[in-house]
Amino acid sequence: MGKNLTRKIIAEHLVSGEMKTGSEIAIRIDQTLTQDATGTMAYLQFEAMGVPQVQTELSVSYIDHNTLQSGFENADDHRFLQSVAAKYGIYFSRPGNGICHQVHLERFGVPGKTLLGSDSHTPTGGGIGMLAMGAGGLDVAVAMGGGPFYLTMPKVVKVELQGELQPWVSAKDVILEVLRRLSVKGGVGKVIEYTGPGVKSLTVPERATITNMGAELGATTSVFPSDEITRAFLKAQDREDQWTELLPDADATYDEEVIIDLDKLEPLVAAPHSPDAVETVSSLGHIKVDQVAIGSCTNSSYADLMQVANILRGKKVNDQVSLVISPGSKQVFEMLARNGALGDLIAAGARILEATCGPCIGMGQSPPSGAVSVRTFNRNFPGRSGTADAGVYLASPEVAAASALTGKLADPRTLGEYKPVELPEKFLIDDSMIIAPAKDPDAVEVVRGPNIKPLPVNEELPETLTVDVLLKVEDNITTDHIMPAGAKILPLRSNIPAISEYVFSGVDAEFSTRAKDSKAGIVVGGHNYGQGSSREHAALAPMYLGVKALLAKSFARIHRANLVNFGILPLTFVKEEDYEKISQGDVLEITNLRQQLERGDELTVANRNSGATFTVEHGLTARQIAIIKDGGLLNHTKKQNQ
Numbered sequence: 248m249g250k251n252l253t254r255k256i257i258a259e260h261l262v263s264g265e266m267k268t269g270s271e272i273a274i275r276i277d278q279t280l281t282q283d284a285t286g287t288m289a290y291l292q293f294e295a296m297g298v299p300q301v302q303t304e305l306s307v308s309y310i311d312h313n314t315l316q317s318g319f320e321n322a323d324d325h326r327f328l329q330s331v332a333a334k335y336g337i338y339f340s341r342p343g344n345g346i347c348h349q350v351h352l353e354r355f356g357v358p359g360k361t362l363l364g365s366d367s368h369t370p371t372g373g374g375i376g377m378l379a380m381g382a383g384g385l386d387v388a389v390a391m392g393g394g395p396f397y398l399t400m401p402k403v404v405k406v407e408l409q410g411e412l413q414p415w416v417s418a419k420d421v422i423l424e425v426l427r428r429l430s431v432k433g434g435v436g437k438v439i440e441y442t443g444p445g446v447k448s449l450t451v452p453e454r455a456t457i458t459n460m461g462a463e464l465g466a467t468t469s470v471f472p473s474d475e476i477t478r479a480f481l482k483a484q485d486r487e488d489q490w491t492e493l494l495p496d497a498d499a500t501y502d503e504e505v506i507i508d509l510d511k512l513e514p515l516v517a518a519p520h521s522p523d524a525v526e527t528v529s530s531l532g533h534i535k536v537d538q539v540a541i542g543s544c545t546n547s548s549y550a551d552l553m554q555v556a557n558i559l560r561g562k563k564v565n566d567q568v569s570l571v572i573s574p575g576s577k578q579v580f581e582m583l584a585r586n587g588a589l590g591d592l593i594a595a596g597a598r599i600l601e602a603t604c605g606p607c608i609g610m611g612q613s614p615p616s617g618a619v620s621v622r623t624f625n626r627n628f629p630g631r632s633g634t635a636d637a638g639v640y641l642a643s644p645e646v647a648a649a650s651a652l653t654g655k656l657a658d659p660r661t662l663g664e665y666k667p668v669e670l671p672e673k674f675l676i677d678d679s680m681i682i683a684p685a686k687d688p689d690a691v692e693v694v695r696g697p698n699i700k701p702l703p704v705n706e707e708l709p710e711t712l713t714v715d716v717l718l719k720v721e722d723n724i725t726t727d728h729i730m731p732a733g734a735k736i737l738p739l740r741s742n743i744p745a746i747s748e749y750v751f752s753g754v755d756a757e758f759s760t761r762a763k764d765s766k767a768g769i770v771v772g773g774h775n776y777g778q779g780s781s782r783e784h785a786a787l788a789p790m791y792l793g794v795k796a797l798l799a800k801s802f803a804r805i806h807r808a809n810l811v812n813f814g815i816l817p818l819t820f821v822k823e824e825d826y827e828k829i830s831q832g833d834v835l836e837i838t839n840l841r842q843q844l845e846r847g848d849e850l851t852v853a854n855r856n857s858g859a860t861f862t863v864e865h866g867l868t869a870r871q872i873a874i875i876k877d878g879g880l881l882n883h884t885k886k887q888n889q
């Protein structure tokens with residue numbers, strides 16, 4: 248039976264496990280990337296492992312998220328990251344060099360390699376034929392230390408692209424169509440693999456727009472083949488020697504199949520407040536637009552911004568619209584500056600930002616209250632723009648530019664003649680903003696400003712676990728409830744003692760004080776505990792406060808994995824009604840814990856206050872039990888390396 252591309256790359260990197268859908272496998276990681284908001288913690292974790300140099304083929308540390316420097320915190324983080332990179336064999340991409348995924352595609356991505364990044368849009372690398380996945384910072388740190396990455400063997404979905412995109416319809420419309428069909432949950436446990444004759448009509452940056460926003464499907468990742476188009480892109484980046492052809496076998500089999508006829512697509516938008524609330528622009532009528540934001544790791548390539556410049560050239564932005572543009576990389580920015588397109592954008596009235604994530608992560612440019620913002624980004628959840636009641640429409644650069652001119656949500660097909668943007672034969676190559684690791688690592692001292700605090704270390708799991716019930720919460724607690732974000736809290740990501748003060752701060756202001764006063768604690772939750780982002784601080788900060796276990800009716804998958812990684816025991820009720828047998832302030836006890844974990848899935852819990860006993864289950868694999876016993880993945884990895 249022929250192999251699809253995904254299975255080929257996995258087979259090539261398989262370290263352990265059986266490639267049977269749904270079972271746990273471990274794969275070797277060739278490349279890693281981090282961004283600054285998650286990177287500080289990943290490198291503190293890497294340092295704590297005691298590995299002298301990264302073991303990957305290539306690791307890159309990017310600064311693109313927290314680039315506002317209104318206080319010392321972000322600047323301290325940047326300096327720390329630069330010195331850590333120099334010392335441990337990591338390339339450092341300076342602030343201003345661009346968004347991690349865009350720069351990685353341009354300068355580092357290699358077809359057929361595995362890439363693990365501490366950012367959920369790492370699948371962008373699938374556009375150049377990589378198996379590129381997002382993960383928590385600790386998983387990335389382990390990969391940098393030479394450890395494999397554990398994942399569930401995914402199903403592979405074939406998306407067959409037929410035909411060719413029509414004028415004014417773009418790669419963004421392809422991924423919006425996939426989201427419309429599969430929904431934001433449709434990719435869970437799956438890799439989305441693109442095939443078919445339509446693939447040939449898409450450039451690498453266009454493919455990367457599609458794989459980038461595949462993250463919104465909840466997919467493990469998305470991948471395109473590596474073909475002559477990929478070769479041409481790498482050649483234009485002066486990296487043709489890194490190209491290899493990578494195609495699925497002609498008789499490859501897939502678990503599911505979707506067919507998209509590119510000829511039939513028309514300009515689409517994702518309406519507020521979900522990336523899968525997809526509608527055709529033409530069906531929505533003329534919605535008044537207050538802001539247009541063009542950029543982000545989804546849509547800020549050279550061709551994207553050249554097309555925007557072509558649309559705006561000689562015209563003026565509507566006087567009711569604020570148009571902001573953030574180029575994806577210094578390469579893109581400088582090319583626009585040199586060929587005159589930047590002048591066209593400025594002349595039209597665009598506000599030009601630096602080459603970073605910027606408004607996508609809420610670093611400036613929040614829309615006015617109740618406003619409509621058309622953005623070329625990938626997420627439009629309520630509040631992500633920084634304005635709670637703004638309505639964000641996710642769209643292609645063509646729709647965004649047309650809307651900026653008219654002041655209304657506009658179908659670009661009304662703009663008239665369409666001129667495609669050809670990719671240059673040579674991109675402008677200047678890697679001076681990428682700093683290579685130090686030749687003499689021993690001479691490098693890691694610089695730790697006051698915002699960089701040592702990583703808290705967990706203890707091994709005790710034989711008897713006696714814990715205070717610190718908090719009892721209801722269903723659907725999100726990682727935002729557990730560890731809130733926002734401009735005040737985000738800069739504290741490398742300062743666990745400071746950030747832990749905010750754990751559950753929106754739910755119970757006394758939580759962190761109560762947790763610190765207790766020797767050991769447990770939180771009791773309802774269904775779907777920990778839903779939302781992959782934020783590992785939602786496990787790490789409670790661990791710092793002394794939370795030893797979580798007992799819930801059910802968990803969100805990634806949060807449960809993060810709890811295990813930080814040595815917090817995740818338990819579920821065998822009988823849901825036992826939830827009622829616990830009150831905040833009770834003391835729970837599990838004796839013979841280490842033995843009980845080995846013996847089976849069920850553990851007996853005694854409530855010392857009420858005298859009640861009940862059973863809970865852990866559902867941990869043998870590998871996870873070993874991690875929990877050692878007090879988390881960091882301790883476990885250190886032990887294994889000894």
Ligand code: F3S
Pocket residue numbers: 311312346347348366368543544545603604607608625
């Ligand atoms: Fe940055 Fe937004 Fe992408 S925060 S990495 S541009 S999703």
